[in-house]
Amino acid sequence: MEYALTFEQYQEGLEKGKLLGLHCNTCETFTFPPMGTCRNCNGTDLKVAEAGGEGIISTFTVVRVAPEGKRPPYVVAMAELKEGPSVIGNLIDINPDEADMKLIGKSVKLGSQMVEGDVYSSDDCRVITFSLKEG
Amino acid sequence: MREVAVLGVSMTKFGVSEKTNLEMFTEAGLEAMSNSNIESKDVEALFFGNCLGDFEEGQMHMAPFAHAELGLPMSAPATRFESACATATVAIRHAALLVGAGVYDVVLAGGTERATKMGTPLATKTFAMATQSQHEARAGLTFPGVFAMAAHMYSSKYGVDLPELKKNMAEVAIKNHYHGTLNPKAHFQKEIDLDTVLDGMMVADPLQLFDCCPFSDGASALVLAEAGKAKDLVKKPIYVAGMGQASAGSLYLQQDVTRVKARETAVSQAYKEAGVGPDDIDVVELHDCFTIAEILALEGFGFYEFGKAHDAAAKRETYLNGKVVVNPSGGLKSKGHPIGATGAGQVTEIVEQLRGECGPRQVEGARIGLVDTLGGDLGTVCNIILRS
Numbered sequence: 071m072e073y074a075l076t077f078e079q080y081q082e083g084l085e086k087g088k089l090l091g092l093h094c095n096t097c098e099t100f101t102f103p104p105m106g107t108c109r110n111c112n113g114t115d116l117k118v119a120e121a122g123g124e125g126i127i128s129t130f131t132v133v134r135v136a137p138e139g140k141r142p143p144y145v146v147a148m149a150e151l152k153e154g155p156s157v158i159g160n161l162i163d164i165n166p167d168e169a170d171m172k173l174i175g176k177s178v179k180l181g182s183q184m185v186e187g188d189v190y191s192s193d194d195c196r197v198i199t200f201s202l203k204e205g
Numbered sequence: 206m207r208e209v210a211v212l213g214v215s216m217t218k219f220g221v222s223e224k225t226n227l228e229m230f231t232e233a234g235l236e237a238m239s240n241s242n243i244e245s246k247d248v249e250a251l252f253f254g255n256c257l258g259d260f261e262e263g264q265m266h267m268a269p270f271a272h273a274e275l276g277l278p279m280s281a282p283a284t285r286f287e288s289a290c291a292t293a294t295v296a297i298r299h300a301a302l303l304v305g306a307g308v309y310d311v312v313l314a315g316g317t318e319r320a321t322k323m324g325t326p327l328a329t330k331t332f333a334m335a336t337q338s339q340h341e342a343r344a345g346l347t348f349p350g351v352f353a354m355a356a357h358m359y360s361s362k363y364g365v366d367l368p369e370l371k372k373n374m375a376e377v378a379i380k381n382h383y384h385g386t387l388n389p390k391a392h393f394q395k396e397i398d399l400d401t402v403l404d405g406m407m408v409a410d411p412l413q414l415f416d417c418c419p420f421s422d423g424a425s426a427l428v429l430a431e432a433g434k435a436k437d438l439v440k441k442p443i444y445v446a447g448m449g450q451a452s453a454g455s456l457y458l459q460q461d462v463t464r465v466k467a468r469e470t471a472v473s474q475a476y477k478e479a480g481v482g483p484d485d486i487d488v489v490e491l492h493d494c495f496t497i498a499e500i501l502a503l504e505g506f507g508f509y510e511f512g513k514a515h516d517a518a519a520k521r522e523t524y525l526n527g528k529v530v531v532n533p534s535g536g537l538k539s540k541g542h543p544i545g546a547t548g549a550g551q552v553t554e555i556v557e558q559l560r561g562e563c564g565p566r567q568v569e570g571a572r573i574g575l576v577d578t579l580g581g582d583l584g585t586v587c588n589i590i591l592r593s
């Protein structure tokens with residue numbers, strides 16, 4: 071069975087500012103980022119659908135000891151999208167030293183940014199970013 | 206299924222080693238066989254755990270080399286297992302399953318890791334390879350980062366103010382370091398106090414250096430056999446009462462990262478098979494890769510209600526002589542975390558506890574012990590319940 075929405079297609083979407091995921095025709099659940107089966111019912115009757123790009127921060131951390139090739143500090147957060155799924159990305163437009171518990175529950179707008187590949191993970195690719203909606 | 210028993214166990218000292226992965230595993234394996242009163246020719250299969258040999262030594266496919274070092278017969282297949290930090294426990298579970306099923310009578314299982322060889326930046330990078338590459342690792346998520354996010358969510362979800370939670374997390378590290386002082390094979394044998402933890406370098410907010418287990422080198426191995434055969438070979442076989450293993454997807458799929466669902470599933474399988482419940486467990490070796498991880502595990506086992514285990518160490522309930530003794534070996538935090546060997550080290554501790562061989566850190570009268578190992582960002586949990 072053909073993979074419904076490949077990483078490359080998902081990346082092409084991000085490139086154009088689109089957050090492509092999968093809508094399940096069986097249970098109406100939205101799966102994002104895309105994967106092989108519906109995250110709720112494991113069904114395979116899926117069609118490509120776009121997320122609105124709004125979410126709420128459910129948790130975060132400030133990475134200060136980074137993997138080889140990354141420059142700390144930076145904020146990694148998890149946000150729950152309006153459509154239901156959660157996704158991990160980088161909270162940008164914030165001074166990492168000012169990140170605190172007040173971030174949890176804040177509304178964010180999703181986007182993406184380019185990260186460079188390395189000797190282990192090959193190609194450059196886009197990752198999800200979060201920007202706080204209000205000041 | 207036939208009844209399965211653990212015979213001889215062995216672990217090298219965990220810490221920083223100049224020995225190769227194979228040298229460490231060979232030491233542990235030969236000693237485990239010797240402690241089991243068997244010879245190399247008696248071993249019918251090797252279940253070999255290693256995670257990052259590819260990066261540590263440029264060595265893939267280590268299992269057949271370990272097989273040769275140990276002098277095992279060619280007819281005994283050697284297979285590498287990799288389940289991130291749960292590697293050795295998963296190897297041991299599969300070994301026990303095949304002995305239980307009657308495929309083999311006597312096998313060797315365990316693991317080895319030489320994590321310090323990589324240095325912190327590469328080790329941080331390669332450990333993070335156990336998160337989902339495209340959607341997690343590429344955003345710079347690290348292992349401390351995973352549990353840091355769990356700690357922040359725990360604080361928010363249960364309304365435990367972060368400073369109070371951090372103090373209670375620090376108490377977990379203080380306890381495990383105290384237990385580690387009683388274990389000559391631990392990576393660290395040094396007591397710490399609240400200031401040590403709270404003055405430490407920040408690794409991933411809110412986790413500081415002493416909230417995190419170390420990168421360690423070490424190996425551990427043990428012999429499993431069909432119970433009847435085990436009784437002929439050793440004085441005190443320790444029986445595999447129940448096992449469980451479960452898999453969950455990436456962290457974002459799990460959403461509520463204060464609940465390790467794979468653990469809840471795995472431990473309930475193990476309880477059911479063993480015919481025991483949380484109240485029956487006398488001693489636990491659990492996966493305290495980070496201080497918050499011990500708190501999540503205690504809740505996942507059903508020892509405490511969700512949101513209530515954070516002050517267990519502060520109340521000394523998890524110390525030696527406490528309500529339930531947690532990580533008498535010092536745990537990953539103090540005994541060390543050579544990831545591919547960790548689970549075998551945990552089984553070794555529980556076996557020695559149930560045999561009454563642990564000296565100053567002996568849990569008096571321990572009859573039933575629980576092993577808990579978590580792999581990846583909550584993706585794998587493997588539990589083994591042992592009884593004397």
Ligand SMILES: [Zn+2]
Pocket residue numbers: 094095096097098099108109110111112113
């Ligand atoms: Zn569905």
